[in-house]
Amino acid sequence: MATVELKSIRKTYTSEEIIKGVDLSIESKEFVVFVGPSGCGKSTLLRMIAGLEDISSGDLLIDGRRVNDLAPAERGLAMVFQSYALYPHMNVYQNMEFGLKLAKTPEAERREKIMAVARTLQLENYLKHKPGQLSGGQRQRVAIGRAIVRNPKVFLFDEPLSNLDASLRGQMRVELATLHRRLGATTIYVTHDQIEAMTMADKIVVLQKGIVEQVGSPLELYDCPRNLFVAKFIGSPPMNFLPGTVIAASEEQARVRLASGQEIVVVAGGAQGLIGAAVTLGVRPEHVRLGHAVENRGSGQVELVEYLGSAAHLHVRMQDGALLVIQTEGGVRVHADDAVTFSFPAERCHLFNSEGVALHRRSSGRMAA
Numbered sequence: 001m002a003t004v005e006l007k008s009i010r011k012t013y014t015s016e017e018i019i020k021g022v023d024l025s026i027e028s029k030e031f032v033v034f035v036g037p038s039g040c041g042k043s044t045l046l047r048m049i050a051g052l053e054d055i056s057s058g059d060l061l062i063d064g065r066r067v068n069d070l071a072p073a074e075r076g077l078a079m080v081f082q083s084y085a086l087y088p089h090m091n092v093y094q095n096m097e098f099g100l101k102l103a104k105t106p107e108a109e110r111r112e113k114i115m116a117v118a119r120t121l122q123l124e125n126y127l128k129h130k131p132g133q134l135s136g137g138q139r140q141r142v143a144i145g146r147a148i149v150r151n152p153k154v155f156l157f158d159e160p161l162s163n164l165d166a167s168l169r170g171q172m173r174v175e176l177a178t179l180h181r182r183l184g185a186t187t188i189y190v191t192h193d194q195i196e197a198m199t200m201a202d203k204i205v206v207l208q209k210g211i212v213e214q215v216g217s218p219l220e221l222y223d224c225p226r227n228l229f230v231a232k233f234i235g236s237p238p239m240n241f242l243p244g245t246v247i248a249a250s251e252e253q254a255r256v257r258l259a260s261g262q263e264i265v266v267v268a269g270g271a272q273g274l275i276g277a278a279v280t281l282g283v284r285p286e287h288v289r290l291g292h293a294v295e296n297r298g299s300g301q302v303e304l305v306e307y308l309g310s311a312a313h314l315h316v317r318m319q320d321g322a323l324l325v326i327q328t329e330g331g332v333r334v335h336a337d338d339a340v341t342f343s344f345p346a347e348r349c350h351l352f353n354s355e356g357v358a359l360h361r362r363s364s365g366r367m368a369a
């Protein structure tokens with residue numbers, strides 16, 4: 001399997017710079033997900049790796065070898081698109097065979113490879129079907145099968161599940177993750193869906209406007225987002241953000257007064273220089289504790305309860321008008337218009353300066369700034 005390295009990669013279309021200097025190392029067998037909002041440059045970056053777009057400047061290395069000038073077919077990659085791009089007049093077998101024929105693979109070997117992959121992807125009963133006779137999930141499996149039979153060094157996926165309905169997407173997510181574990185192929189996967197990123201990735205690359213905002217494991221990004229952008233993007237339902245002012249700070253903690261007057265102690269280092277400064281307090285819905293507490297407490301009125309079965313989301317209006325989402329277990333007996341009290345665990349709160357940069361959290365032992 002292969003390593004992929006991006007060194008100061010840039011892309012300019014006419015006069016606009018779309019990719020603004022990306023450095024990234026992808027290890028052999030790693031499952032890396034590029035995630036970010038529409039237009040941030042995920043697909044452009046993937047297409048540059050694939051060789052479908054020129055690289056304006058920088059170096060792309062596969063297994064240590066510079067491949068900027070190699071044609072797509074010479075890079076040892078296989079790409080699976082959102083649109084499947086299957087040949088409609090060919091049946092499943094022929095679709096999977098096409099690339100092997102082009103590569104002049106002998107017929108017996110072609111057959112052996114296709115049958116093995118069809119078994120893996122549970123397509124054995126559909127080999128004679130044309131794409132038009134298959135469901136979306138089956139078509140996507142054929143597109144994946146067509147990539148696997150060529151035994152590529154690196155798999156590239158561009159939003160492969162976005163045309164599928166929610167339940168099929170969930171199922172295919174598990175299938176892809178299982179397949180990756182079995183094949184152990186280096187994989188780069190583009191999505192705008194943070195749940196796909198969180199559930200499948202070894203490493204997530206968060207992009208915004210052609211810049212890498214943060215690279216890390218799903219848990220690193222969840223626990224220690226470097227800035228407001230990553231904090232907003234990772235996690236569902238998203239993190240709550242409340243404006244406040246630092247009123248006291250030690251090396252390891254900061255005391256923040258919210259607009260409501262409520263004072264919250266946050267485990268965050270380096271806030272001594274920020275006394276009097278405006279900051280943003282972040283707390284995830286699943287970390288807010290419902291019920292009375294001595295410290296870090298607040299209160300408000302429930303506006304809406306969303307019951308999800310195992311969990312419920314309470315939308316709570318605080319005294320200063322801010323809206324707070326609290327995730328609780330599904331069995332909780334809270335209704336709209338109820339008054340509730342809650343608390344923010346100090347070690348679960350995040351603090352961002354006026355530029356949106358996170359103050360590091362010493363308790364977790366990881367730097368976030």
Ligand SMILES: Nc1ncnc2c1ncn2[C@@H]1O[C@H](COP(=O)(O)OP(=O)(O)OP(=O)(O)O)[C@@H](O)[C@H]1O
Nearest residue numbers: 013014018036037038039040041042043044045192
């Ligand atoms: N051929 C092109 N010529 C000029 N601009 C382009 C071209 N292709 C893409 N762009 C621009 O580059 C930017 C990044 O596009 P890209 O498709 O990489 O974004 P993305 O993050 O994959 O978005 P999405 O999730 O919507 O697919 C966009 O602003 C887009 O308009």
